[in-house]
Amino acid sequence: xxxxxxxxxxxxxxxxxxxxxxxxxxxxxxxxxxxxxxxxxxxxxxxxxxxxxxxxxxxxxxxxxx
Amino acid sequence: xxxxxxxxxxxxxxxxxxxxxxxxxxxxxxxxxxxxxxxxxxxxxxxxxxxxxxxxxxxxxxxxxxxxxxxxxxxxxxxxxxxxxxxxxxxxxxxxxxxxxxxxxxxxxxxxxxxxxxxxxxxxxxxxxxxxxxxxxxxxxxxxxxxxxxxxxxxxxxxxxxxxxxxxxxxxxxxxxxxxxxxxxxxxxxxxxxxxxxxxxxxxxxxxxxxxxxxxxxxxxxxxxxxxxxxxxxxxxxxxxxxxxxxxxxxxxxxxxxxxxxxxxxxxxxxxxxxxxxxxxxxxxxxxxxxxxxxxxxxxxxxxxxxxxxxxxxxxxxxxxxxxxxxxxxxxxxxxxxxxxxxxxxxxxxxxxxxxxxxxxxxxxxxxx
Numbered sequence: 368x369x370x371x372x373x374x375x376x377x378x379x380x381x382x383x384x385x386x387x388x389x390x391x392x393x394x395x396x397x398x399x400x401x402x403x404x405x406x407x408x409x410x411x412x413x414x415x416x417x418x419x420x421x422x423x424x425x426x427x428x429x430x431x432x433x
Numbered sequence: 434x435x436x437x438x439x440x441x442x443x444x445x446x447x448x449x450x451x452x453x454x455x456x457x458x459x460x461x462x463x464x465x466x467x468x469x470x471x472x473x474x475x476x477x478x479x480x481x482x483x484x485x486x487x488x489x490x491x492x493x494x495x496x497x498x499x500x501x502x503x504x505x506x507x508x509x510x511x512x513x514x515x516x517x518x519x520x521x522x523x524x525x526x527x528x529x530x531x532x533x534x535x536x537x538x539x540x541x542x543x544x545x546x547x548x549x550x551x552x553x554x555x556x557x558x559x560x561x562x563x564x565x566x567x568x569x570x571x572x573x574x575x576x577x578x579x580x581x582x583x584x585x586x587x588x589x590x591x592x593x594x595x596x597x598x599x600x601x602x603x604x605x606x607x608x609x610x611x612x613x614x615x616x617x618x619x620x621x622x623x624x625x626x627x628x629x630x631x632x633x634x635x636x637x638x639x640x641x642x643x644x645x646x647x648x649x650x651x652x653x654x655x656x657x658x659x660x661x662x663x664x665x666x667x668x669x670x671x672x673x674x675x676x677x678x679x680x681x682x683x684x685x686x687x688x689x690x691x692x693x694x695x696x697x698x699x700x701x702x703x704x705x706x707x708x709x710x711x712x713x714x715x716x717x718x719x720x721x722x723x724x725x726x727x728x729x730x731x732x733x734x735x736x737x738x739x740x741x742x743x744x745x746x747x748x749x750x751x752x753x754x755x756x757x758x759x760x761x762x763x764x765x766x767x768x769x770x771x772x773x774x775x776x777x778x779x780x781x782x783x784x785x786x787x788x789x790x791x792x793x794x795x796x797x798x799x800x801x802x
Binding site: 424 | 551
């Protein structure tokens with residue numbers, strides 16, 4: 368699975384970093400930095416939750432090869 | 434009205450779930466208002482507030498469903514399922530119930546677009562989500578306007594607390610958020626100031642006034658098996674066919690009335706409200722309206738049975754009948770004698786302190802056969 372942030376939609380709520388600290392940290396302005404778009408399988412559940420909770424729908428979890 | 438469950442179980446459930454729904458909506462709105470922009474503390478991470486916001490909203494939807502279903506099932510108030518969806522079509526307190534229908538529709542729209550957020554897209558979801566700001570105050574006014582507990586101190590405290598919580602949230606948001614939405618900021622603050630002021634002006638003259646629900650015993654919450662009161666109009670004024678005792682045939686008239694009201698216990702927890710009315714300038718110059726029912730906390734009565742008479746002072750029970758619809762202090766009744774039937778519509782002002790009654794009474798002959 369690939370985890371990506373749409374930088375246009377992102378409004379730096381920071382909820383994703385709360386929910387997926389293993390893979391997402393925030394820069395000094397509060398915008399998320401994704402460790403690596405290629406997500407390890409054990410983090411997929413957490414990433415899905417983070418994507419669902421993004422108030423701006425800016426975090427996307429896509430299948431490979433999309 | 435048939436005995437059965439009475440006004441108790443379902444009606445209390447309606448009231449209880451209404452109050453809980455308000456609390457949940459308040460929590461959800463307050464978190465939504467305050468939390469949108471990076472409000473967090475060390476102990477409460479952002480996703481917790483977000484989760485509480487979602488859970489409170491969904492719970493509110495569940496309680497709302499019970500609120501609606503119990504109010505429809507309750508046999509005392511004639512509320513249909515459609516009254517909970519389409520505003521202002523109810524025979525029972527159309528305006529105040531209508532506000533509840535609006536709030537309910539808005540909440541359903543907001544919740545549905547939220548659950549299907551990815552399908553609708555962010556922009557559509559966000560635009561719909563603004564309806565929540567309309568939903569909450571409309572729901573609040575619905576509760577004040579038609580809530581059976583609206584005048585109790587605990588419900589007033591709950592309502593005031595809800596307003597304060599949302600005001601605090603708006604204050605937080607205005608202080609911290611919206612770097613680029615000055616228009617939204619100003620209108621939100623204006624609304625936050627205007628709504629409580631409007632409530633403070635409206636409450637003493639509206640739901641909190643004795644005329645709103647207390648009315649010295651005239652029912653507030655009621656049943657209506659007849660047509661809505663607005664259906665009756667008067668055509669002729671001050672005239673009456675026939676004259677002399679016994680010769681009074683049904684004819685339309687419109688009279689001003691004065692009278693007295695009293696309330697007496699019937700035993701088994703019921704009370705009787707008695708309205709003794711004198712009609713000015715009419716051959717039929719005396720009317721008596723008796724409403725029996727369960728007393729409510731707010732001073733009103735939940736009508737279970739009624740008796741209405743119309744006649745002359747010498748023969749006061751020339752016409753007999755019963756109340757067919759009640760809305761506030763408007764009372765519609767149907768009375769009959771061997772000479773025919775009349776539909777009566779009394780619009781009364783009742784002074785709770787003195788027990789005196791003034792108003793108008795119109796009569797329309799009922800077309801029969």
